[in-house]
Amino acid sequence: MSDDTDMLKLPLDAWHHAKGARMVSFAGYAMPIQYEGIMAEHLWTRDNAGLFDVSHMGQLILSGDNAAExxxxxxxxxxxxLKEGRMRYSLLLAPDGGVLDDLMITATPTGLYVVVNGAVKHDDIAYLRANLPEAIGINHLEDRALLALQGPKAVEALIRIVPGVDQLYFMEADLFLWGEVPLWISRSGYTGEDGVEISVPAESVQALADALCGQPEVKPIGLGARDSLRLEAGLPLYGHDMNPTTDPVEGNASFAISKRRRAEGGFKGADRILKAVTDGPARKLVGFTVEGKMPVREGAPIFAGNDQVGVMTSGGFAPSVGAPIAMGYVAAAHSQAGTALEAEVRGKRVPVTVAAMPFIPHHYHRRGASK
Structure with a gap:
């Protein structure tokens, strides 16, 4: 699939090919799904450090007086x-409270640095332009690449190249220099492990990727392991576990509704969303363990007896769990952990059980956490 001229190329496209990546189309880009194998890459990241190319994502700067407000x-x-250098996970909301995207927002000296999902980044930019005051500038940083270095040894490897990064805690970010190359580095990620995301000028990304993979703890990791890692960590994938038909409460993202905003409202769809906070949602995104070895994939209907009560939105084999797991929406009455249900896979019923997420513990480097 890598010779498909309709796919956009990442700045590291040739580098991925040289590393033996199998390329697939994702969010309109040719992206590496695996190098040596999804299982091996997944387990390597859990034990060491994996380097992910996420340059397809949109990097924006929102600037101007009162941009945050x-x-x-x-x-x-x-x-x-938000104080300078601090980050927050949030949700871009449609007028009816549906989720248009999930995103990361960081306060920087030059404005709000916002990272949005690649598949909808141009839609997001258009929506922001249409709904923010004209005085708010929106700069799409198309000349920058984005790398994610994830795993328990990620920072150990990175500080040999960029000293001082170990001073960051989870959801903190700062500007560092790698020689004369400016790197915006956040201690964050999408695997449930400690790690960082690095915004780097596209012209310097290959040299940085080579330097990182020159460390013994680091290997390049593809989209396949990125998906299984985030699923084990109970992290939703936009466009699958969240979309414009879901609101933050049913999408298990009530934590993204800040205390002040719950009291004051004033955001798109606030009436619907705050009512769901108070009354509870009609359906809810939950995790599932799966009996047996057959994976339960997106789209599989979920049953309680003869009644369909939900649908799967993500699923697959979880290498660190050693069994299939899944995520999906079910009616609120069936959303309690321990509830036994069934999923239909190829005309057969597979027993599934509602499970608390994450499926494995998070290992974020939080400020104030005991060591």
Whole structure:
């Protein structure tokens, strides 16, 4: 699939090919799904450090007076309270409260640094332009690449190249210099492990990727393991576990609605969302363990007896768990952990059980956490 001229190329496209990656189409880009194998890459990341190319994602700077307050009309987080170098996960909301995207927002000296999903980044930019005041600038950083270095040895490897990064804690970010190359580095990620995301000028990304993979703890990792890692960590994939038909409460993202915003409202769809906070959602995104070895994939209907009560949105084999797991929406009455249900796979019923997420513990490097 890598010779498909309709696919956009990442700055590291030739590098991925040289590393033996199998390329597939994702979010319109040719992206590496695996190098040596999904299982091996997954387990390597859990034990060491994996390097992911996520340059397909959109990197934006929102600037201008009161940019944070203006953005709060579109997201349910307390953005104006963010101190410089601090990050917040949030949700871009449609007028009816549906989720248009999930995103990361960081306060920087030049404005709000916002990372959005690759598949919808141009839609997001258009929506922001249409709904933010004209005085708010929106700069799409198309000349920068984005790498994610994830795993328990990620920072150990990185500080040999970029000293001082170990001073960051989870959901903190700062500007570092690698020689003369400016790197915006956040201690964050999408695997449930400790790690960082690195925004780097596209012209320097290959040299940085080579330097990182020159460390004994680091190997390049593809989309396949990225998906199984995030699923084990109970992290939703936008466009699958969340979309414009879901609101933050049923999408298991109530934590993204800040305390002040719950009291004040003032964001898109606030009436619907705050009612769901108070009354509870009609359906809920939950995790599932799966009996046997057959994976239960997206789209599989979920039954309680003869009644369909939900649908799977993500699923697959979880290498660190050693068994299939899944994520999906079920009616609230069936959403309690321990509830026994069935999923239909190729005309057969497979026993599944509602499970608490994450499926494995998170290992974030949190400020104030005991060591």
């Amino acid at each position: 203006a953005l709060e009309a579109l997201v349910p987080g307390d953005i104006s309270a």
